[in-house]
Amino acid sequence: MASSAFQPLLRTAGRTAGRKVRGFLLYVVRNPALYLMLLPGLFFLLVYKFAPLYGILMAFKDYDIFAGKNPIDAIGLSPWVGLKHFEKLFASPQFLKVLTNTLVINGLKIAVLFPIPIVCAILLNEIRNRFFRRFLQTSIYIPYFFSWVIVFGIFYALLGSYGIVNDGLKALGLGTVRFFTDTHVFRGVLVFTEGWKEIGYSTVIYLAAITGIDTTLYEAARVDGANKPRQILHITMPGLLPTIVLMLILKVGYILDTGFEQVLVFYNPAVYDVSDIIQTYVYRLGMGQMNFSLSTALGLFNSVVAFVLIVGANTVSKKLLHRSIW
Amino acid sequence: MARRASIARHPRTGISSGAGDRVVKLLAYGFLSLLSLLAVLPCLHVISKAVSAGNLVTAGLIYFWPRGIQFNTVEFVLTQTPFFTALKNSLIITGLGTAISLFTTITTAYPLSKPSFKGRRLVVLLYVVSMVFFGGIIPAYMVIRTLGLIDSVWACILPFTIVQFNMFIMKTYFESLPESVEESAKIDGAGDVRTLAAIVLPMSKPVVATIGLLYAITYWNNYFHVMMYTNSPGMRTMQLYLYDIINNGQAFAENLFSGWDTQGNAISPHVTVNGIVAAAVTMSLVPIIAAYPFIQRYMIQGITVGSVKG
Structure with a gap:
């Protein structure tokens, strides 16, 4: 046999593999505690992260939740329909609308809000009065810890039809603005409240990055007669650049995954046209209309594109910054 | 020294650096004060509305400071709405959830932090995969329903048992600890569990506090999963309760109009629909x-810990 020439080679390979397995088993036997420790986490992964992957089959079937003993059993027993749900989905005007809304809302948020925390961090770093600096930082940071429902409650009191802002507009003779139901302003409300809640958090990240800049650079610049604007331009900004790029990559990478809870809490049927995003539509299709298969198909589309974007973002980050996102 | 240098003129441009410095300072104080007011005033407005006289609230005369202070609205919210049921549920989920999450996160991060741990790459890969690819909310709902967890505390805890980012921060922190300390514990005959509990954890208090806080805030603020996985009014948490009050505040209007609460006690004229919403928000704040x-x-420490990685 021709293969006999390879026999010794194969045997060596087999022996190495065998040794590897034996080495691994020996290690496990010697360190059982380390492996036992992993079990609670792996159990969680299996139940909540990997078991749902089986549920993706719903997208390729006409899922009937009562077809089996339980909802998961029913997945196996429901009839296959191939790509029917995807064809239906991609042909529906609703699909284009929610995709556009997702990109427009999250794109607006990046365009309008991204630079603000950078400016905040740089300016905060210039405030020498420690008490005042602490007060500023605290007050800007605190909304980050409020839930979206609380933020909604606060802005409802401000912007509702009897809210203080509309009282002011009326007093100025400008009439009232229906912030939560007017399709022309609702996206603005989403962008503004996103900024209100999140700017403090990003500011702290940039502040931490500024703290990492070598202080001798500033001293040298001062000796050379560079004033504050020049120091900011030539020392702080270059020092911040890797963090800025990383944050931008992350924001673009997660463009399909953000804003869900905010929109879910803030929106209502009057503004579905301008604010219904992929995930809120997935939710309503599934839990509202009980159209589980179509909903899963849209969810799968979202997951796949999000996966490509995030892995892409990580590749860019590794190339540009030699740093992995995870 | 620094003071003298800061008023020096630029050798080439001859521009007084003092002017530029002043502009930056002015901008810093002006811009940040404005942002800080934008953050604080809305909160003050809601809190003021919650404790101000009812007629002033209805007339829209309350701005950023309470007038005609009364606590009847707060009392109404505490006694006539399911506030305490929601508070109890939120506390249970947050307390239990944070404990479970911390335990699981620590026991996962510790083995993975050991460079010699065999199988480490595979397990890390599993966590990365679970982080970047999501099965979808409907498949996850079907799993929860099949397990019979709908309307249970466990359904609200399971989604956040391990937040992968938190686990990786913890792992990075463990990796940064000096190996020599653990080695000496090993030589003294301590097993992995004892080394973790008696040596590693006491050295990791800051990161454990930070991650614990992150989990607590996640559980406390969670709205979507609780809404998705629970139906019964007895399972409402603070977020669901608050959402209901904000959206159905008008439902109280009739009740208020009658002037009598469900126990047949007279309702104070200070209690208004706007006041109730404001009081509920305030109590959640x-x-x-x-x-x-x-x-x-x-948290600031935590962000710094997180940014050390890489």
């Missing part, structure tokens, strides 16, 4: 503001 000094201390 209180725990977070109370915990803020702690949050401030550990």
